[in-house]
Amino acid sequence: MTSPREQIESTLAAIAPLSQTAMRQARERQAQLTKPAGALGALEEVSIQLAGISGSCPPPAPERPAVAVFAGDHGVLVQGVSPWPQEVTVGMVENFRAGGAAVNVLARACGAVVRVIDVGVASEVAGDDVVLVRNVRRGTADLSQGPAMSRAEAERALAAGISVANELADAGHDVLLTGDMGIGNTTPSACLLAALTGTPAEVVTGRGVGIDDDTLALKTRIVADAVARLAPDAEPIDVLSEVGGLEHAGLAGFILGAAARRLPVILDGVIAGSAALVAQALSPEAIHYCMAGHRSVEPGHRTALERLGLRPLVDLDLRLGEGSGAALAFPLVRSAALILDEMATFDSAGVANKDD
Numbered sequence: 219m220t221s222p223r224e225q226i227e228s229t230l231a232a233i234a235p236l237s238q239t240a241m242r243q244a245r246e247r248q249a250q251l252t253k254p255a256g257a258l259g260a261l262e263e264v265s266i267q268l269a270g271i272s273g274s275c276p277p278p279a280p281e282r283p284a285v286a287v288f289a290g291d292h293g294v295l296v297q298g299v300s301p302w303p304q305e306v307t308v309g310m311v312e313n314f315r316a317g318g319a320a321v322n323v324l325a326r327a328c329g330a331v332v333r334v335i336d337v338g339v340a341s342e343v344a345g346d347d348v349v350l351v352r353n354v355r356r357g358t359a360d361l362s363q364g365p366a367m368s369r370a371e372a373e374r375a376l377a378a379g380i381s382v383a384n385e386l387a388d389a390g391h392d393v394l395l396t397g398d399m400g401i402g403n404t405t406p407s408a409c410l411l412a413a414l415t416g417t418p419a420e421v422v423t424g425r426g427v428g429i430d431d432d433t434l435a436l437k438t439r440i441v442a443d444a445v446a447r448l449a450p451d452a453e454p455i456d457v458l459s460e461v462g463g464l465e466h467a468g469l470a471g472f473i474l475g476a477a478a479r480r481l482p483v484i485l486d487g488v489i490a491g492s493a494a495l496v497a498q499a500l501s502p503e504a505i506h507y508c509m510a511g512h513r514s515v516e517p518g519h520r521t522a523l524e525r526l527g528l529r530p531l532v533d534l535d536l537r538l539g540e541g542s543g544a545a546l547a548f549p550l551v552r553s554a555a556l557i558l559d560e561m562a563t564f565d566s567a568g569v570a571n572k573d574d
């Protein structure tokens with residue numbers, strides 16, 4: 219039996235750089251397709267990234283997407299950082315199971331399956347084909363009072379995320395999408411963003427599902443105070459355990475696990491972005507396997523995307539989470555691969571190129 223620590227170490231060791239050869243071939247091929255060079259904008263960049271990820275040009279078009287919705291609860295909720303009660307988390311887990319949440323609809327629309335991972339829900343959840351029970355603890359401790367979780371718990375949640383990525387890869391899924399559910403989880407997200415990018419709490423703390431000015435001021439103070447407890451040289455897993463959430467840890471592991479399996483990852487909003495910063499701190503290379511599905515309204519997401527060096531594919535004022543923005547972006551990612559594979563070149567179509 220490998221320990222969570224060993225699983226994390228072996229996963230980090232397995233993350234390889236993208237194939238520079240395949241990316242060069244993809245760039246050259248893009249220049250030969252029957253369109254002005256660069257005219258497909260960010261889709262061209264995505265196609266080149268997919269080539270680098272798969273190590274082939276053209277890359278196989280991803281066709282079996284899976285959204286992994288990591289669910290957890292947050293002790294800091296008792297401070298009043300979200301107007302919604304904790305029971306909504308488990309209620310939404312049941313809604314995901316029944317297929318009635320926004321992400322279920324958007325996943326069906328793009329042919330993705332939804333898997334929910336109970337990595338830290340406060341109440342007991344039944345497991346089945348849709349809901350995987352990997353509960354590390356029944357919600358974090360209140361991060362405004364002390365560490366949200368122990369380092370060992372953070373490692374177990376990271377390892378759970380790695381295992382889920384491996385299971386989905388083994389089941390034949392060729393692109394992994396991130397999702398989250400956890401009332402209060404924009405507070406630990408803001409903490410991770412502030413801590414890992416050195417950005418003031420006022421810049422990265424937002425209204426989450428919708429809070430008034432007084433609550434935003436309280437939330438911002440909680441974020442600033444929690445981050446101030448961290449040692450300046452705190453390791454990423456210590457930052458995660460002190461001020462993070464169990465779903466953030468699961469998501470960070472999921473991203474690392476996908477990168478180790480050379481699978482593309484479509485990130486959702488601010489919770490995914492903050493988890494990706496943890497993954498980046500553990501393995502900068504892992505982010506080269508990631509695409510930003512969208513840009514969330516939550517202000518810290520902009521900070522996260524800048525630090526990750528990712529350009530959002532969709533910008534529709536979403537502020538939901540669950541994997542909604544990732545599911546919306548999947549057809550764009552698939553289209554990018556199909557363009558590189560199926561478009562005629564000037565030569566094959568007999569169209570005169572501008573240099574002819």
Ligand SMILES: Cc1cc2ncn([C@H]3O[C@H](COP(=O)(O)O)[C@@H](O)[C@H]3O)c2cc1C
Pocket residue numbers: 299300301302306310398399400401402403404405425426427428538539540
């Ligand atoms: C009914 C409902 C469904 C959701 N689906 C995602 N979230 C989103 O909102 C929560 C984070 O916002 P905050 O930190 O402000 O609580 C998370 O559960 C996130 O997934 C939801 C929130 C609610 C209320």
Ligand SMILES: O=C(O)c1cccnc1
Pocket residue numbers: 404426427486487488489490514515516519536537538539540
């Ligand atoms: O960006 C997100 O994913 C988000 C924003 C607000 C609330 N829940 C999630």
